[in-house]
Amino acid sequence: MKKINVLLADDSPVFRTGLKSLLEAEADIAVAGEADNGQETVELARKLLPKVVIMVATMRGLNVLETARQISNEVPGTRVLVLFHNGDDNYLHQLAEAGATGYRLKQTTAADLIKGVHQSKGREQFSTPIVH
Secondary structure, eight states: OOOEEEEEEOSOHHHHHHHHHHHHTSTTEEEEEEESBHHHHHHHHHHHOOSEEEEESOOBSSOHHHHHHHHHHHOTTOEEEEEESOOOHHHHHHHHHHTOOEEEETTOOHHHHHHHHHGGGSSSOOSSBOOO
16 A cells, blocks of 8 residues: 655644654554655655655744645655634635645544545545635
């Protein structure tokens, strides 16, 4: 079985560790790398070519919009899933323009997040897609 490679990006090592444990409990998901800022996320996405990048909206360095834009432009096969506390329609529109594929609230359930990663196998949007 081919695994879905995921790149995690968050400036909190504790959050990344928890998320990594959660994702790697799934037989078909592997965490290919971890980043703690926007620039490192872009660099690792170029190098690792993950199927999915899961990143939080509040990282150091490059902001999430520029990070998503660069990944979308430079690693077109990679889907970007953004986690944030609460977003408004204007912010979601900006994320969509930057190339993010979907979003989840940071308070989402583990099952919902895993569902979003599994949906990256095909061409369909995440279940919480960003609508242009």
